[in-house]
Amino acid sequence: MVNLGDYKGQTPTWCMGCGNFGILSAFKNAMVDLGIEPHQFTIVSGIGQAGKFPHYLKCNTFNGLHGRTLPVATGIRLANHEMLVIAVAGDGDCYGEGGNHLIHAIRRNINVKLFVHNNQIYGLTKGQASPTSMEGMRTKNQPFGVFSEQLNPIALAIALDCSFVARSFAGDMEHLKGIIKEAINHKGFSLVDILQPCVTFNKINTYEWYRKRVYHIEPEYNSSDKSEAFKKAAEWSDKIPIGIIYKNNRQILEERISAIKDTTLVRQVPELSKLQSTIKGFY
Amino acid sequence: MDYSIKIGGEAGQGIQTIGDTLAKVFSRYGFHVFTHQDYESRIRGGHNFYQIRFSDAPVMSSRDKTDILIVFDADSLKFHEPEVSEDGHIIYDSAILKQKYSKQKFLDIPFVDLAVQNSKNKIMANTVAIGAVLGMFRLDLGILFELLKETFSKKGEDIVKGNVASAKAGYDFAKNNCSRCNFFIKKTNNKPFILVNGIEAIALGAISSGCKFYSAYPMTPSTGIMNYIADKEAEYNIIVEQAEDEISAINMALGASFAGVRSMTGTSGGGFALMIEGLALAGMTETPVVIALGQRPGPATGFPTRTEQAELQFVLNAAHGEFPRIIFAPGTPEQAFYLTNKAFDISDKYQIPAFILFDQYIADCEWTFKEFDLKRIKYNDYRLRADAFKSLKEYKRHAFTDSGISPFGVPGDAKHLVVTDSDEHDEEGHIVEDAETRIKMIHKRLFKKVPLIKNEIEPPLFYGNPEPEIVLVGWGSTYGIIMESVDRISKNKKIAMLHFSEIYPFPSIEKFDYLKILNNAKISICIENNATGQFAKLVRTETGFDFKNRINKFDGRPFTLDGLVSDINKKVVNTNG
Ligand SMILES: Cc1ncc(C[n+]2csc(CCOP(=O)(O)OP(=O)(O)O)c2C)c(N)n1
Ligand code: SF4
Numbered sequence: 063m064v065n066l067g068d069y070k071g072q073t074p075t076w077c078m079g080c081g082n083f084g085i086l087s088a089f090k091n092a093m094v095d096l097g098i099e100p101h102q103f104t105i106v107s108g109i110g111q112a113g114k115f116p117h118y119l120k121c122n123t124f125n126g127l128h129g130r131t132l133p134v135a136t137g138i139r140l141a142n143h144e145m146l147v148i149a150v151a152g153d154g155d156c157y158g159e160g161g162n163h164l165i166h167a168i169r170r171n172i173n174v175k176l177f178v179h180n181n182q183i184y185g186l187t188k189g190q191a192s193p194t195s196m197e198g199m200r201t202k203n204q205p206f207g208v209f210s211e212q213l214n215p216i217a218l219a220i221a222l223d224c225s226f227v228a229r230s231f232a233g234d235m236e237h238l239k240g241i242i243k244e245a246i247n248h249k250g251f252s253l254v255d256i257l258q259p260c261v262t263f264n265k266i267n268t269y270e271w272y273r274k275r276v277y278h279i280e281p282e283y284n285s286s287d288k289s290e291a292f293k294k295a296a297e298w299s300d301k302i303p304i305g306i307i308y309k310n311n312r313q314i315l316e317e318r319i320s321a322i323k324d325t326t327l328v329r330q331v332p333e334l335s336k337l338q339s340t341i342k343g344f345y
Numbered sequence: 346m347d348y349s350i351k352i353g354g355e356a357g358q359g360i361q362t363i364g365d366t367l368a369k370v371f372s373r374y375g376f377h378v379f380t381h382q383d384y385e386s387r388i389r390g391g392h393n394f395y396q397i398r399f400s401d402a403p404v405m406s407s408r409d410k411t412d413i414l415i416v417f418d419a420d421s422l423k424f425h426e427p428e429v430s431e432d433g434h435i436i437y438d439s440a441i442l443k444q445k446y447s448k449q450k451f452l453d454i455p456f457v458d459l460a461v462q463n464s465k466n467k468i469m470a471n472t473v474a475i476g477a478v479l480g481m482f483r484l485d486l487g488i489l490f491e492l493l494k495e496t497f498s499k500k501g502e503d504i505v506k507g508n509v510a511s512a513k514a515g516y517d518f519a520k521n522n523c524s525r526c527n528f529f530i531k532k533t534n535n536k537p538f539i540l541v542n543g544i545e546a547i548a549l550g551a552i553s554s555g556c557k558f559y560s561a562y563p564m565t566p567s568t569g570i571m572n573y574i575a576d577k578e579a580e581y582n583i584i585v586e587q588a589e590d591e592i593s594a595i596n597m598a599l600g601a602s603f604a605g606v607r608s609m610t611g612t613s614g615g616g617f618a619l620m621i622e623g624l625a626l627a628g629m630t631e632t633p634v635v636i637a638l639g640q641r642p643g644p645a646t647g648f649p650t651r652t653e654q655a656e657l658q659f660v661l662n663a664a665h666g667e668f669p670r671i672i673f674a675p676g677t678p679e680q681a682f683y684l685t686n687k688a689f690d691i692s693d694k695y696q697i698p699a700f701i702l703f704d705q706y707i708a709d710c711e712w713t714f715k716e717f718d719l720k721r722i723k724y725n726d727y728r729l730r731a732d733a734f735k736s737l738k739e740y741k742r743h744a745f746t747d748s749g750i751s752p753f754g755v756p757g758d759a760k761h762l763v764v765t766d767s768d769e770h771d772e773e774g775h776i777v778e779d780a781e782t783r784i785k786m787i788h789k790r791l792f793k794k795v796p797l798i799k800n801e802i803e804p805p806l807f808y809g810n811p812e813p814e815i816v817l818v819g820w821g822s823t824y825g826i827i828m829e830s831v832d833r834i835s836k837n838k839k840i841a842m843l844h845f846s847e848i849y850p851f852p853s854i855e856k857f858d859y860l861k862i863l864n865n866a867k868i869s870i871c872i873e874n875n876a877t878g879q880f881a882k883l884v885r886t887e888t889g890f891d892f893k894n895r896i897n898k899f900d901g902r903p904f905t906l907d908g909l910v911s912d913i914n915k916k917v918v919n920t921n922g
Contacts, residue, residue, distance in 0.1 A: 071775075072775055072776075099760070100760075100762060101756070101757060101759065101760045101761065101762055102757065104604075104756050104757070104763075106600070109767070114776065116764075117764075117766075117775050117776055120762060121762060122756035122757065122762050122763045122764065123762070123763075123764040123765065123766070123774065124600065124603050124630070124765055125764075125765070125766040125767060125768065125776070126596065126599070126626055126630070126767050127596070127622055127623070127626055127767055130592065130593075130596045130622075130623070130626075132593075133588065133592070133593040133594075133596035133597045133600065134596045134597070134599060134600035134603070135600060136586070136593075136597050136600060137558065137560065137596065137597035137598060137599060137600020137601035137602070137603070137604065137608070138600040138601065138603060138604040138756075139600075139604075140558065140584050140586065140597075140600075140601060141557070141558060141584075141600070141601040141602075141604035141605060141606045141608075142604045142605065142756075142757060144757075145604070145756065145757050162589055162590060162593075163589065163592075163593055165589070166588075166589040166593070319584060320578075320579055320582075321578060321579070321582040321583060321584050322582070322584070327557045327558065327582070327584060327601070327604075327606045328604060328605040328606055328730075328755060330557065330582055332554075332555030332557070332581075332607075332724065333581055333582065334553065334555070334719070334722075334724065336580060336581065337552070337553055337719055337722075338719065340549065340552070340577070340580075341539065341549070341716055341717055341719075344539035344540055344541050344545070345369075345372070345373060345537050345538075345539055345540075
């Protein structure tokens, strides 16, 4: 049986009190609960504080480029669709630099689990606005405050008919652990937007700020109702819902590809015996 | 015998179908065939042509002179009439051109009427034209009939019959009405040849190398590779994923490669510009990937459907940081096939990116060859999988080794973890910041591997007079034209060619001292399809040899044999006097 010790990785270099610690801990606990061993999954991450996540764990890891997490995750998953593939990204990484890839990963519905550490700021590059920074937030780069509309990743994902859309909060470990498990168990592309306080650069969206606002979505909420989901997605004021906001059963990409209907690509030995007849086609 | 046929018309008139079919008929006859196409970046209209040369001796370039010109629009006549040889022919349908020509060279063949009479379908006018060409040469129709059956049997008996009748009608008409036709056809005893273009050869090379994953975003002239592999997807169980952009394409390919399968991407310069960060990622994470890079004229979007060899310096220098890469530039489709295989092998063996640097010209040109020899295909699985991986006591993805090559395990196949990082990392693959590890990693990734990779590189091909006074140097797609130029000029000059197809790491002189040949020659000319002499620069950087003579063509069109021979002669005369 796996235990938490099996997941002990490098010592994190995150700031004391950073929301990333909560996510790390919730994630390890979720994996132990699910009985998944470190070698049974791969985490793909990009660049940013969130991108360092897999180094503070034990697992197969491809820590690639800023914003390019999802294409790499897609490649890994298509080559080996029996492998659990998790993508970890920051809000800048995933909604800024990698926005195009997010749209298309959702469209493909590749069975990859995306966990976005959404601290509404760029951490690693020291405090510039991110696509999810609230309008008016002042930073060194935005001395007059952020002018652009705050990106709503939940609404975006629902609009694209993302298979699983949830939000959780790094300060609510039990909730987060539960959502991570649900996301992993769901079949289809799963986006979990995790509210993550950055204690160093984001002085607005603090633990306290979130704690005052977040509430657990009511048990009777119907997450397969798209118009209800849009309503929930729009809530971002005194009350911010956390939980599963939208879910559907779209067929996953992997199941549509004939090349891997019998076995994964990695298990296949190249079939070179047919080549002679292929070459005959050139006469 | 050595004949050229040119078909000119607008996009959408079926120029390519006529050309492809004729080329196949000739190659099945056992003739050597070379075809080349010229088209505009549009789907309908504009001016396109397709040129076929066939002979009883090997041919590998297009001539300027045409023996039969088939015209489907007035522009084709305007552009190509001057190219028709003294006793050549222009065939056309006055109903299509809405014009009659009285000059001797012209032969009015009612392509459309004959098609309608014989098949009730004016689309088959193209088949009438094909039949007419064979009629002019008095080559019998058996092979064409076979081909029509193979091509159209899916569409039903009526379509096959209509095509056969149309071909026959065109054949008879031309045979009976071409009073000036007196072609001399020398029958060959050759077996039929295969007819392959550069794109197909690269795609076939990839499939033969066990490529399992191809991701790309369409861009001429590389799109054909994706099309070809997609067509074989089901048969060979390959995944072809059309990515949302080139950035994604290369990152997906790297993901699939990391997971344990051979993978590839393809693009042209503009798309490659987007891939470059991913290229550096391959360098840092030591993830094998093959990149087919089809050059076309730039900068920016340039001439989308035309040809140029102007991305060599770009590929050599693309990406931040320092890491090894290999670059192959095949000169023929046959080389493209074997070099693609070699690219996969070296890329996987040394865990580095490998390029097939081609161009629009070699992409589209079809050549005849003896059947490719599958015994020459190398396939070694360099990955640590299953039991071999499980049985290791300890595993580190980026372990320091004598060869610089670390064991590359397939994630999930053992309890060992496979970890890699775009940041500098330790042997396990985890982020580090210390100077000492950095130095050791650079030794491992770069200095240790490069000499081993260099050893795998074959010297340039030497062709012609063993003690040449004139040496023509080329790389990539200019192979055929330079070789034929040597043949022409060798009648009265001591001339030879050095052709480079394995261009980076630059071949050493240990296996073959090509520098001696260059230094001993009176005149050496570097011939390139670009403006600035990019290969000449590479030669100077790598060997110190400085070309005093260069022939550069940068109008977006390939060299032609007659054009190049005349350019070379001018250089030789100027240099002598
Ligand atoms: C192509 C590229 N552009 C910019 C950077 C610099 N960079 C590193 S992390 C980062 C933003 C980090 O913000 P976020 O993704 O929100 O992650 P966080 O650090 O907040 O977890 C940037 C811009 C980079 N590494 N690569
Ligand atoms: S800068 Fe912010 S996000 Fe980064 S480690 Fe510190 S608190 Fe966490």
